[in-house]
Amino acid sequence: MSNPNIAFIGAGNMASSIIGGLVAKGFDASAITASDPYPESLANLQKVAPVNITDNNHQAIAHADVVVLAVKPQVMKPVLEELASSAQQHKPLIISIAAGIESSSLDKWLGGAMPIVRCMPNTPALVQSGATALFANSKVTGEQKTLADTILRAVGIALWVDQESALDAVTAVSGSGPAYFFLVMEAMQAAGEQLGLSADVAKQLTLQTALGAAQMAIASDVETDELRRRVTSPGGTTAEAIKVFEDEGLRQTFNRALVACRDRSEELAKIMDSDS
Ligand SMILES: NC(=O)C1=CN([C@@H]2O[C@H](COP(=O)(O)OP(=O)(O)OC[C@H]3O[C@@H](n4cnc5c(N)ncnc54)[C@H](O)[C@@H]3O)[C@@H](O)[C@H]2O)C=CC1
Numbered sequence: 400m401s402n403p404n405i406a407f408i409g410a411g412n413m414a415s416s417i418i419g420g421l422v423a424k425g426f427d428a429s430a431i432t433a434s435d436p437y438p439e440s441l442a443n444l445q446k447v448a449p450v451n452i453t454d455n456n457h458q459a460i461a462h463a464d465v466v467v468l469a470v471k472p473q474v475m476k477p478v479l480e481e482l483a484s485s486a487q488q489h490k491p492l493i494i495s496i497a498a499g500i501e502s503s504s505l506d507k508w509l510g511g512a513m514p515i516v517r518c519m520p521n522t523p524a525l526v527q528s529g530a531t532a533l534f535a536n537s538k539v540t541g542e543q544k545t546l547a548d549t550i551l552r553a554v555g556i557a558l559w560v561d562q563e564s565a566l567d568a569v570t571a572v573s574g575s576g577p578a579y580f581f582l583v584m585e586a587m588q589a590a591g592e593q594l595g596l597s598a599d600v601a602k603q604l605t606l607q608t609a610l611g612a613a614q615m616a617i618a619s620d621v622e623t624d625e626l627r628r629r630v631t632s633p634g635g636t637t638a639e640a641i642k643v644f645e646d647e648g649l650r651q652t653f654n655r656a657l658v659a660c661r662d663r664s665e666e667l668a669k670i671m672d673s674d675s
């Protein structure tokens with residue numbers, strides 16, 4: 400599909416990020432329509448790109464090849480039930496970025512037999528450094544998969560999973576993951592201040608170290624454990640810090656945290672479906 404028309408239902412943070420990424424990559428803003436009942440959301444979006452705007456969801460999807468669902472999970476059911484008649488007329492590709500709503504629920508609310516890609520992006524999409532995992536249901540064609548891939552790649556990396564249930568683990572790693580790294584940054588800044596650094600110096604050193612470590616790990620041919628060993632001189636300073644982390648059970652803590660996150664994602668999907 401060379402020039403697809405894309406509709407966004409919901410013009411909030413994630414929609415603005417994806418639209419910003421698409422336009423930055425050369426996608427024609429006039430082929431994008433965003434719909435939102437709040438004039439403020441639409442006005443903020445228009446500062447990002449000169450897309451078509453409307454407060455009418457039906458109007459937004461009328462000529463769309465792809466519909467990106469970017470509303471909060473709590474309003475998804477009424478929004479889709481209202482859109483079902485329009486969606487059934489021409490069956491556009493549906494891409495949902497909502498956390499915890501299974502493709503079978505989306506399909507049911509839209510009236511059935513819809514091509515649906517469900518994905519889990521993360522907030523670094525706001526700065527085009529996102530990580531998204533995607534799952535396609537059986538109605539999605541190869542061409543539609545390529546289109547979904549192109550849309551999410553506009554804001555970072557995009558990887559496909561074969562089982563929808565893997566999106567719960569994806570949520571535990573990358574969907575919620577930015578929060579874990581922010582927590583580590585908070586802790587390192589506070590510890591730096593405890594050691595006598597100014598707040599500004601502790602913050603700048605922490606953030607640049609996080610960026611540098613991530614960039615090195617992405618660029619390197621060797622695994623992260625080897626990169627860690629290369630910082631850790633025998634009998635040196637890093638070894639003392641790593642020993643504290645290992646003795647305090649940091650790996651087990653991460654394991655427990657990610658299991659709790661995965662379990663909550665599974666639980667939310669059940670709650671959403673039982674509401675339907
Ligand atoms: N924030 C995060 O870390 C992540 C969020 N997501 C998902 O992205 C989706 C959007 O999240 P955000 O952009 O952060 O939320 P947001 O609150 O910034 O945007 C949602 C937009 O939907 C609009 N809206 C409300 N009712 C509507 C209706 N009936 N029709 C059309 N638009 C309507 C709101 O006015 C708002 O502008 C959510 O489903 C969330 O689960 C996915 C991955 C990560």
Ligand SMILES: O=C(O)[C@@H]1CCC=N1
Pocket residue numbers: 498570574575
């Ligand atoms: O915390 C949450 O439920 C959402 C899903 C992934 C990131 N934020």
